[in-house]
Amino acid sequence: MQKITPPLAERLQRGELLNVNCPSREVLKRVTSRWAVLVMIALKSETLRFSELRRKIGGVSERMLAQTLRYMEEDGFVARVAYPVVPPHVEYHLTPLGQEVREQVEGLADWLESNLPRILAQRHTADDA
Amino acid sequence: MQKITPPLAERLQRGELLNVNCPSREVLKRVTSRWAVLVMIALKSETLRFSELRRKIGGVSERMLAQTLRYMEEDGFVARVAYPVVPPHVEYHLTPLGQEVREQVEGLADWLESNLPRILAQRHTADDA
Numbered sequence: 001m002q003k004i005t006p007p008l009a010e011r012l013q014r015g016e017l018l019n020v021n022c023p024s025r026e027v028l029k030r031v032t033s034r035w036a037v038l039v040m041i042a043l044k045s046e047t048l049r050f051s052e053l054r055r056k057i058g059g060v061s062e063r064m065l066a067q068t069l070r071y072m073e074e075d076g077f078v079a080r081v082a083y084p085v086v087p088p089h090v091e092y093h094l095t096p097l098g099q100e101v102r103e104q105v106e107g108l109a110d111w112l113e114s115n116l117p118r119i120l121a122q123r124h125t126a127d128d129a
Numbered sequence: 130m131q132k133i134t135p136p137l138a139e140r141l142q143r144g145e146l147l148n149v150n151c152p153s154r155e156v157l158k159r160v161t162s163r164w165a166v167l168v169m170i171a172l173k174s175e176t177l178r179f180s181e182l183r184r185k186i187g188g189v190s191e192r193m194l195a196q197t198l199r200y201m202e203e204d205g206f207v208a209r210v211a212y213p214v215v216p217p218h219v220e221y222h223l224t225p226l227g228q229e230v231r232e233q234v235e236g237l238a239d240w241l242e243s244n245l246p247r248i249l250a251q252r253h254t255a256d257d258a
Contacts, residue, residue, distance in 0.1 A: 015245035017167060017238055020188030024245045025163070031241065032161035034154070038146060059149030076251030097247065104237040109146055111233045112160065116144035116153045118226065122205030 027075060031101060035060055035068040039078070040094065040102040041109055047081075047093040077101055156204060160230060164189055164197040165206075169223065169231040170238055172207070176222040206230055 015024030030036060035057070042048065042056045054065055069092060072078035077098035083089040094102055112119075144153025159165060164186070171177065171185045183194055198221060201207035206227030212218040223231055241248075 013246060015242040017170060017242060018185060018187055022245075023249060024241050025188075027245065027248055028166060028238070028241055029163045031237070032163065032166060034158045034161065037157060037161060041146060056147060058147055059154075074252060075248055097244075097251065100244070101237070101240060104240045107236055108160070108230070108233040109157070111230060112153050112156055113144040113146060115226075115229070116151075116156065117142060119156055119204055120152060122226065123203060 030071045030075060031077075031105070033068065033071075035064050036072060036077075037105050037109060039065075039068055039072060040098065040105050043078070043092060043094045043098075044102060044106070047091050049089070049091055053092060072098065159200045159204060160206075160234070162197065162200075164193055165201060166234050166238060168194075168197055168201060168207070169227065169234050172221060172223045172227075173231060173235070176210075176220050178218070178220055182221060201227065 015027075016022045017024050017028060019025075038057045038060070039053065042053055048056065050065070050069075053069075054060060054062065057065070060068075069078055069080065073080050076095055078092055079095050079098075081091045081093070083091075144156075145151045146153050146157060148154075167186045167189070168182065171182055177185065179194070179198075182198075183189060183191065186194070189197075198207055198209070202209050205224055207221055208224050208227075210220045210222070212220075
């Protein structure tokens, strides 16, 4: 029987993360970068300027934060609002799409924060073995 | 008023991802690595050998898969069972802790797969602007 490949639009109704050629891979890589996760947590319920975001997220470099925000803007998760004043005033907030992905990421973040003692205890056991 | 720092064990009852010095950061980095996410999805409901895992996860190199599995074993998410036979037979499965984190990660993965068309459409809009 002949195998018919469905058109691209139809195939893309759903991504396939286990498929190396699926564009969902690139989005996964970006969304799960450590800094993207922390930006989503930091912007959960407020709009922040670059410098405020940087203070809130301990340890992020200016370069990494700028790159992370650019990717998140490209993927439609973050909105960048620039006010035409001197000195420049730029603010960032999560878009509705960004809030949706933040809800997913937050489940993971909460789980990690709550279960950290269990994970660290596990590591000790592994070291002792 | 004097500020009293609680003892380490007490402070570690919960991680703080926004704090650069919290060990949850390292766990977040490992758990959200692209390959760790895909290993959790691939091992959701089966035990697999290294070569089977590698086939299932498109595009992963032998080196990256080995490193990812080692980290996941250290954090107690993956169990490695080696059977003393010739040739060696090694199998991997998620531990109960690994299944818990997989549930969290899966929410994100499902969301990404389902919403990929919206994210890609968003990117086009950004390109046009």
